[in-house]
Amino acid sequence: MVLAIPAAPRVRRRTFPTWLLVIALIIVAITLFVTIFGRLIAPEPLETVGLTQRLLPPSPEHLLGTDQLGRDVFSRMFYAVQTSVLIAASATILSGLIGGVLGGTAGWFGGRTDTVVSFFIDVQSSIPAFILALGALVFLGGTPAVLIGVLAIEGWERIARVTRAEVMSVRRSGYVTSTLNLGVSRYTTVAHHLLPALIAPLAVQLTLAFPSKILIESALSFLGLGIRPPETSLGQMVGSGDQYLATAWWIVVVPGLAIFLISLAVGILGDYLQDRMLRNAG
Amino acid sequence: MLIRTVLVRVARALAAILIVITLVFLVVRLTGDPVRSLVPENAPPETIEHYRKLFGLDAPLWQQYLDYLQGLLRGDFGASYFDANGALAIVAARIPATLQIAIPAFILSTVLGLGFGILAGSKPGSRLGRVVSSTAIGFAALPNFLLGIVLILVLGVRLHWFPTAGNASIASTVMPVITMALPPAAILTRVTQASMLEALSLPTLAHAQAIHVGKWRRILAWALPNAARPILTIVGFDLAYLVAGSAVVEALFGWPGVGNLFVQASEQNDYAVVQCIVIIVTVSVVIVHALTDIAYRLVDPRLRSN
Amino acid sequence: MPADNTLLTLTDLTVTATLPDGSAKELISGISLQMQAGRALAVVGESGSGKTTLARTVAGLLPSSLSVSGSQSSLGSVGYMFQDAGNALNPLRRSIWQVEEALRAQGVPRADRREQALSYLARAEVPDVCRYARRYPHQLSGGLAQRVLLAAVLAGNPSILIADEPTSALDVTTQARIASLLRRLVVEERIAMMLITHDLSVAAQIADDIAVMYQGHLVEQGSVREVFFSPQHDYTKQLVAAVPQRTRQATTNGANDGTH
Numbered sequence A: 001m002v003l004a005i006p007a008a009p010r011v012r013r014r015t016f017p018t019w020l021l022v023i024a025l026i027i028v029a030i031t032l033f034v035t036i037f038g039r040l041i042a043p044e045p046l047e048t049v050g051l052t053q054r055l056l057p058p059s060p061e062h063l064l065g066t067d068q069l070g071r072d073v074f075s076r077m078f079y080a081v082q083t084s085v086l087i088a089a090s091a092t093i094l095s096g097l098i099g100g101v102l103g104g105t106a107g108w109f110g111g112r113t114d115t116v117v118s119f120f121i122d123v124q125s126s127i128p129a130f131i132l133a134l135g136a137l138v139f140l141g142g143t144p145a146v147l148i149g150v151l152a153i154e155g156w157e158r159i160a161r162v163t164r165a166e167v168m169s170v171r172r173s174g175y176v177t178s179t180l181n182l183g184v185s186r187y188t189t190v191a192h193h194l195l196p197a198l199i200a201p202l203a204v205q206l207t208l209a210f211p212s213k214i215l216i217e218s219a220l221s222f223l224g225l226g227i228r229p230p231e232t233s234l235g236q237m238v239g240s241g242d243q244y245l246a247t248a249w250w251i252v253v254v255p256g257l258a259i260f261l262i263s264l265a266v267g268i269l270g271d272y273l274q275d276r277m278l279r280n281a282g
Numbered sequence B: 001m002l003i004r005t006v007l008v009r010v011a012r013a014l015a016a017i018l019i020v021i022t023l024v025f026l027v028v029r030l031t032g033d034p035v036r037s038l039v040p041e042n043a044p045p046e047t048i049e050h051y052r053k054l055f056g057l058d059a060p061l062w063q064q065y066l067d068y069l070q071g072l073l074r075g076d077f078g079a080s081y082f083d084a085n086g087a088l089a090i091v092a093a094r095i096p097a098t099l100q101i102a103i104p105a106f107i108l109s110t111v112l113g114l115g116f117g118i119l120a121g122s123k124p125g126s127r128l129g130r131v132v133s134s135t136a137i138g139f140a141a142l143p144n145f146l147l148g149i150v151l152i153l154v155l156g157v158r159l160h161w162f163p164t165a166g167n168a169s170i171a172s173t174v175m176p177v178i179t180m181a182l183p184p185a186a187i188l189t190r191v192t193q194a195s196m197l198e199a200l201s202l203p204t205l206a207h208a209q210a211i212h213v214g215k216w217r218r219i220l221a222w223a224l225p226n227a228a229r230p231i232l233t234i235v236g237f238d239l240a241y242l243v244a245g246s247a248v249v250e251a252l253f254g255w256p257g258v259g260n261l262f263v264q265a266s267e268q269n270d271y272a273v274v275q276c277i278v279i280i281v282t283v284s285v286v287i288v289h290a291l292t293d294i295a296y297r298l299v300d301p302r303l304r305s306n
Numbered sequence C: 001m002p003a004d005n006t007l008l009t010l011t012d013l014t015v016t017a018t019l020p021d022g023s024a025k026e027l028i029s030g031i032s033l034q035m036q037a038g039r040a041l042a043v044v045g046e047s048g049s050g051k052t053t054l055a056r057t058v059a060g061l062l063p064s065s066l067s068v069s070g071s072q073s074s075l076g077s078v079g080y081m082f083q084d085a086g087n088a089l090n091p092l093r094r095s096i097w098q099v100e101e102a103l104r105a106q107g108v109p110r111a112d113r114r115e116q117a118l119s120y121l122a123r124a125e126v127p128d129v130c131r132y133a134r135r136y137p138h139q140l141s142g143g144l145a146q147r148v149l150l151a152a153v154l155a156g157n158p159s160i161l162i163a164d165e166p167t168s169a170l171d172v173t174t175q176a177r178i179a180s181l182l183r184r185l186v187v188e189e190r191i192a193m194m195l196i197t198h199d200l201s202v203a204a205q206i207a208d209d210i211a212v213m214y215q216g217h218l219v220e221q222g223s224v225r226e227v228f229f230s231p232q233h234d235y236t237k238q239l240v241a242a243v244p245q246r247t248r249q250a251t252t253n254g255a256n257d258g259t260h
Helices: A017-040 A073-109 A110-124 A129-140 A144-154 A154-174 A176-180 A186-222 A234-244 A250-281 B002-030 B035-040 B045-054 B061-073 B085-122 B127-141 B144-159 B169-199 B203-208 B215-242 B245-254 B258-267 B271-299 C051-059 C095-105 C108-122 C129-133 C142-154 C170-188 C200-206 C224-229 C233-243 C243-251
Strands: C006-018 C024-036 C040-044 C067-074 C078-081 C159-163 C192-197 C209-214 C215-224
Touching: A017 A073, A017 A154, A017 A250, A017 C067, A073 A144, A073 A154, A073 A186, A073 A234, A073 A250, A073 C243, A110 A154, A110 B271, A110 C051, A129 A144, A129 A186, A129 B002, A129 B258, A144 A186, A144 A234, A154 A186, A154 C200, A176 A186, A176 B002, A186 A234, A186 A250, A234 A250, A234 B144, A234 C067, A250 B144, B002 B061, B002 B271, B002 C051, B035 C192, B045 B061, B045 C024, B045 C215, B085 B127, B085 B169, B085 B215, B085 B245, B085 B271, B127 B169, B144 B245, B144 C192, B203 B215, B203 C142, B215 B271, B215 C095, B245 B258, B258 B271, B258 C040, C006 C051, C024 C192, C024 C215, C024 C233, C024 C243, C040 C170, C040 C200, C051 C067, C051 C078, C051 C159, C051 C192, C078 C142, C095 C108, C095 C129, C095 C142, C108 C129, C108 C142, C142 C170, C159 C243, C170 C192, C170 C200, C192 C200, C200 C224, C200 C233, C215 C224, C215 C233
Parallel strands: C040 C192, C040 C209, C078 C159, C159 C192
Antiparallel strands: C006 C024, C006 C067, C209 C215
């Protein structure tokens, strides 16, 4: 094939500095570890209150200081990270299921089904999810179940669109059509041809969707509408410590930083995976 | 053909609005009895019944729904349970305050996002490109309340440059506006940069170079319009986010806008106000979507019905 | 009229690319040729022969990552017509804008652009100019898009015009029309044209001279008649042999030998 030389400057493939990727992976690994074992390895139980030790700055005894109720911030972080990540992850998976199933159905069957589902996908993008989430949480309570449900509603349409496109391209592809023509049952076709092809794009989409779930949960809990005491989440820690900003900034900055780092790390990972996937496909 | 597309879009918009209205109605009615929060704890049942009848809460659910819809069509958003004025009036009174920070935030984020995005996108692989990209990734992952907190700590508490609460002066808008503007600006920067990079490698750009079109003319008149679609999508989101997203920032800075009102009304189970805000926000989001759709068509003649 | 109307001289031109593993690869090696006003040179070869690289080098459109050695001197400006007109034109703008942009780049004041643009479109033999001037690229047929592209290139007043496979994507009838238009430009406007093509019969229709490229080297040069009737190099012989007998007769009968 001819070495097609473009006249415009060739776009240099986005270099993913290895060190950045390594740091992101480390953060993700730590997060996963804390998420899985949080409750088991936290230095102190969640309800421990030490009213004589309120608002202490970081020290050898209290690595990250204490909050307005004298609770050790470092210890609370274990619970908070676990809660926040579990909720965000569950919401992401739920969102992925909704989007995947709806988008897949639309893409596979086409025609009327597609029109109807696509209509609702578009309607969904017009709905201000955040505002609805606020409302739902207030009236239905900030239980994890409601929170997960509400978070899952935000963003499923993006996953649905991608799934629909992928399924459509697989469905129309030569080998699937001929497989079906040969009389292979639809179930087998779906299982052996369709699903494996979806794994990569879906994994990428889910990874990319995760950060916003954590960010939104934090915002909701910050407003006092998400996770409520005695349970705690990263956003809840930030929200409850808000008034002590001037005197005990660590109460707020530590969980805030955690939110930032986790969503950043996962975002970088997602970008990298997407890059790899596109590179392999093209 | 054109009529059909317009009709579909209108149907979509109406469906969105109707779904949202219904959802809100249901959710709000399912829990939280406003009467209980109004009257003292040990009020006799007759008083409670009296208030129920007063607010029409004794009728069956579907009746309340229909009444509500009818009221909406008349422009009556219901009366707040806590304030003598109608819900619409209450909400409307708060809108200027929200716009006071939301509009400057939108302008700032769009200018920053486009500016840095185009600049970075026009020099592929350069140091500037990488710096902009990394900074943008960082800010995009930053929860806006964290940014606000840091700003308050540094600029407000330590340096005393700007007031940290209330809306007394122009100076007090500075931090809320920056807090609202930076994360969307970061996202817009990334999208613009990526989109510009892609557009610059289009064959038509090579042709532009061949007919000796100057560098910045190529970037602005040839590449940018071809990169416009994803950019318009994000700008559309940001515009829609204007109204919907101020809640957190307003809570943080004690800003008396619509977002703050929403949170308060939610806590008090003030149905009418909550519903009113949700509907207004949904309608504006729907309008913004329609505008974005039109914008796509204006930019790209291939999308026009032909 | 100066006796020597050479507009382009290439001496020992070599373009080298650096491969990802660090080694150097010569895309074209030691190319020497000349082009005169009013004559068309067809550069023929298969994919990978380096003919496009050569064209881009002459037009100054190489990416900066490639290194060039040897010398190149030209008189006047070089115009480049891309192979795929549909992709080269800006998809978002009308035909008239495409030409007006080229005029703008030449410094033509706004007030004069529209009129001049219309006249260039007419020179490119766009029929019903006022109507097609308002069309977008996706509304143009292959041949029309080619003409709009040509108009935009001509608006730069090039003394050397490079046409990259101008006819490959077209049907036979349109091919013939475009070919004769290009020939007319060479003869009437005294443009020096470099025609990149893999198709010898098209070369014969338009060009006076042929340069044969094979794997980055210039293996044979000469007038169309010479190359067709007495090919020297093995590769050229193969190329000529590949042209169907009757086509060869027909084209060489009408071959351009610089006299018309």
